[in-house]
Amino acid sequence: MKYLMSGNEAVARALYEAGVTFASAYPGTPSTEILESLVPYHEDMYVEWAPNEKVALEAAVGASMAGFRAVAAMKHVGLNVAADPLMTVSYTGVNGGLVIVSADDPGMHSSQNEQDNRLYARLAKIPCVEISGAREAAAAIKEAYQISESFDTPVLFRMTTRVCHSKELVEEGERVAFDPITYEKHPTKFIAAPANARKRRPLVEERVQKLVAYSETSALNTIEDNGASVGVIASGVSVHYAKEVFDEKANYLTIGLTYPLPMEKIRSFVQSVETCYVIEELEPFIEEQIRLAGIDVIGKEKIPTMGELNVDILREALFGETPTYQQAPEEFLVARPPILCSGCPHRGFFYEAKKFRDMIVTGDIGCYTLGATPPLQVSDSVVCMGASISMAHGVYASMAKNGEKKRVMAVIGDSTFLHSGMTSLLNSVYNKTPTINVILDNRITAMTGHQENPGTGYNILGEPAAEVDFEKVVRALGIEKVLTINPLKLGSVREAIKECLAFDEGPSVIITRWPCALKRYSDQDHQEFNLRLPKSQVIEDLCRGCRNCVRTGCPSIRFNKETKKASVDEITCVGCGVCRESCPFDAIVEGELR
Amino acid sequence: MTKSILFAGVGGQGILLSSKLLTAALIASGYDVKMSEVHGMAQRGGSVTTQVRFGEKVHSPIIGKGDADVLVAFEPMEAARWLDHLKPGGRIILNTGKIPSSVILSGDKDYPEGIEEYLAEHTDLLSIDAQAMAVELGNAKAMNVILLGALAKSLALEDVDWTALIRSEVRPAFYELNEKAFQMGFDL
Known part of the structure; x- marks a missing residue:
């Protein structure tokens, strides 16, 4: 039976069919729906939200070591957080197959950068599998687990926004149970202490060579011969853009295993045509490897390295063709930027905070990033998850050293604080900067579409779970001044900020507690908050x-x-x-x- | 030949349901279909689109400039914003209800005058006060299904069992409302 599925939904289904037992993730656009779509299969597999991507990957590494097929899924910047385990699990290898899904965001639809995570595969010396759409997910995921177990390696499964969020008809298959590998101690493999790591190091190089040989015959790399004189080598969604541009006037080598590449296959493909284009989004990842092998192709000298590709961009880049279209007069095109929703509990906080003009305010990743945009314009910075608190500390400490007693405020959401704000706050306590740290607790991970987190009292299945007490956590870290307030009451916001400004013996914390206006309220929310306003x-x-x-x-x-x-x-x-x-x-x- | 339908509007207007139902109808009609959505930051009151492409064999999931056969605009300013993706002189199904953006709400900018007149002159425009019609039916939210009805007519998708499709996507309490809304749009 065929169903309409997004790339994310199809990958989830494929993980289920591949007999995966353990799945962990931290939500992040465009990857979020992968784990959400595994929930219906929770009787056959274990599914969880982790507090961050590093934890998710390490947990998946544990499941693999225990002998089960495992997956960790994340957005591209999440893999930066998980890069530490990634680099070393390349040395240890796996027991049960281990796949790491990275959902990249070319064009930055919902991200702070557009890094090309295929480069992580080369850095970690692990294979990278890419798909061009939902239909390919089932075969590619199953092959990724085969590769992982046959070559004793984690596999990077790289998607992009258009692959994640485009839907097409997908054939469902049956789940094939995976027989877990009986656990035995294997210290030289899994204890990556220097003596062992040095022994594993040459195995990593040997593995790459074996994967090169595999790549030449892998079903992930396919040729479509239309008897044309033009050749196209492409990966990911670019395959579809290329096919729309060239149709049957080109031969295609679709690369599904983008690291390591099937170089001999590529060489004979390029030799079989007069002109060969390499079409890929972002970095010239495939192209540079091909050129390094001394093969001449046309690529990034014509095709942009920035932003997403599409059919129009390719036509213009390759042939100088521009589409015919009409454009509305400039005066009709009034901007419509995203804004905090009606009733958003962050609004009251930012509205009052703006009145304290002589402060530097460091922001963070979430809906409240919009606190930096008009008319609120409170935050001065947004870098990455957790950076608000550590940056506030750095701003204060450096200015103070220079004799400037500027007050600094960090603004971070509940889920982001649990993701990577706690260690930052510990630094402010330990090194004693009187920063004001505001945790905007809206009782949910809102930006990515309302996922539960360790602060909400529920797990991914909607079952009651241990609930973090933010006040107790920050007190345990050593914060002496903690104020929990209702951000809808502007007077309490004002008084809380004043009280923290008057306190300069160390960092202080303000917790604003009110549920997101779009949240599906829990029974607990109804008990705690008066929501019929x-x-x-x-x-x-x-x-x-x-x-x-x-x-x-x-x-x-x-x-x-x-x-x-x-x-x-x-x-x-x-x-x-x-x-x-x-x-x-x-x-x-x-x-x-x- | 691949056909492209672009839905454009404002986060929260119910664009997703319309495009989902259209996609289901196209699948039922035997087409290869791809549909692309926007998630994340833009959904917070920003300008949003969903894109549906169908034909015998569809490659790209996204619509290029001058490529859409029909632009289903849930809001006039969004119709103007996405006009460059419509085939010159192509069909626009427009909900005339205006949603001012934040810079207009604050009084910093005015809602632009004359969009509908401009579109009537330069495109094959079908203007619908779907908001008012939906309120008449008893629920302003049914606006999206009225527009879908009009689109179904434009695409000559009358052989599809729309009732069954609608019932597969909405809760029973809203069956009647959405069925009426669809018919209202179809009969325009």
């Missing part, structure tokens, strides 16, 4: 047009320039009350209950 409405006669409510950046508030009055959209308002509190004239009042 009165919607806001403006009494026009009292509105003086000061625009304070507009400056909260709420999409439910509209300002009429002619009448100089604000109004609240009753359909989208969720009654958070931040606009009411922002109004100095009491012109916004409580209306009907939500």
Whole structure:
């Protein structure tokens, strides 16, 4: 039976069919749905959210060592976090097959950079498998586990946004149970102490050579001979773009095993045509290896190394052809940037924090990254998961050394704090900088589509789970001043920041606790929070047009320039009350209950 | 010959359901179909699209400039933004209800005047006040299925069992609403 599946859904199904027993991940666009799509199979396999990608991979390494097929899935930048175990599990090898899924984001649809993670395969000297779409997932995942077990290596399975989020019809197969390998101690393999690692090191090189030989005959690399004089070597979604451009006027060598490459196959393919293009997104990963082997191809001198490719870009790059299209007049194209949602609990915090102008504010990765955009514009930086807290520490310590007593505030979400903020905070405590560290706890991992995390009280299956007590965690790290507040109450936000500014004996923590407005509330949320709130409405006669409510950046508030009055959209308002509190004239009042 | 349908709108308008139902209908009609979505940051009130391509054999999952046969625009400003992806003179099915973006809500910019008139002149435009029609049916959210009905008519997909498809995607409480909404759009 065929079903419409995204690349992520198809990979999940393939993992199930391949007899995988253990799956761990930290959510991150565009990879998130892989683990979510494994939930229906939880009776046959173990599925979990881990607090970060390093933990997810290490857990998967453990499952592999124990003799089971295992997977860890993550977005591209997640593999930076997991790079430490990755580099060494290359030396130890595996017992049960181990696949690491990396979902890259060319074009940065939802990411802070567009690194090409195929380079990790070369760095770690492990094979890299790529697919061009959902339909190829089943065969490629099964082959990846075969490779992993036959060559005693972890396998990097690299996808990209368009592969992850494009849907096509996929044939479902049956699950083939994997017989676990009986566990035995194997110290020279799994204890990567120097003496053992030195012995494993040449095995890694031998393995690459064996994989080169395998690559020449692997079913992952396929040739489509159309009897043409033009050849195209491509991988990933670029295969489809190329086929749309050249159709049957080219022969195709589709590379499914992008490291190591089948160089002899490539050599004879290139020799069989007059002109050969290498078409790949981002880095010239395939192309450079081919050129290094002394084979002449056309690639990145024409095709961009930045951003996604598409059919238009290829046509223009290769043939100077541009499509015919019409364009609307410039004045119609008013920007529509993403914004914090109506009733977002982060809004009240940022609205008040903005008033403390003489502060440097370091931001982090999540919905609250939008605290850096108009009209809130509070955060000064966003780098990577957890960086807010460590950067705030660095800003303070260096400026203080230079005689500047600037106050610094770090802003981080609940899930991001648990991912990699705790060690950063420990540094601020240990090295004693009076930074103000704000944990915006909206009771869920919101940005990636509402995943549970160790702070929410539920696991990936929706079962009750141990719930982190943020206040206890930060106290245990050595924080003396901790304030937990309701961010919808602007007065509490203001007082909390003032109190922390007055405290300079070490770092302080403010925890803002209110659930995401889009969250499907748990019973516990209903017990803890009063979520049936009165919607806001403006009494026009009292509105003086000061625009304070507009400056909260709420999409439910509209300002009429002619009448100089604000109004609240009753359909989208969720009654958070931040606009009411922002109004100095009491012109916004409580209306009907939500 | 591959055909391309571009759905454009604002995060939260129900674009995904419309494109999912269309995709299911195209599969039922025997086409090869690819559908591409946007996830993550843009969904927070930003400009979003889903892309559906179908034919005997579809390669690229994404639509290029001047490539879409039909642009289903859930909002006028988004119709203008994605006009460059429509074939010159191609079909636009437009929901006329306006959703001002943050810079308009704040009074910093005005909602642009004259989009509908411009599109009527330069494209094969079908304007629908789907929002008002949906409110008439009792639920503003059914707007997406009204637009889908109009699209189904445009693509001559009348032989598809739409009732069954709708019932496979929405909860029973919303069967009647969505079936009526679809018919309303189809009968335009």
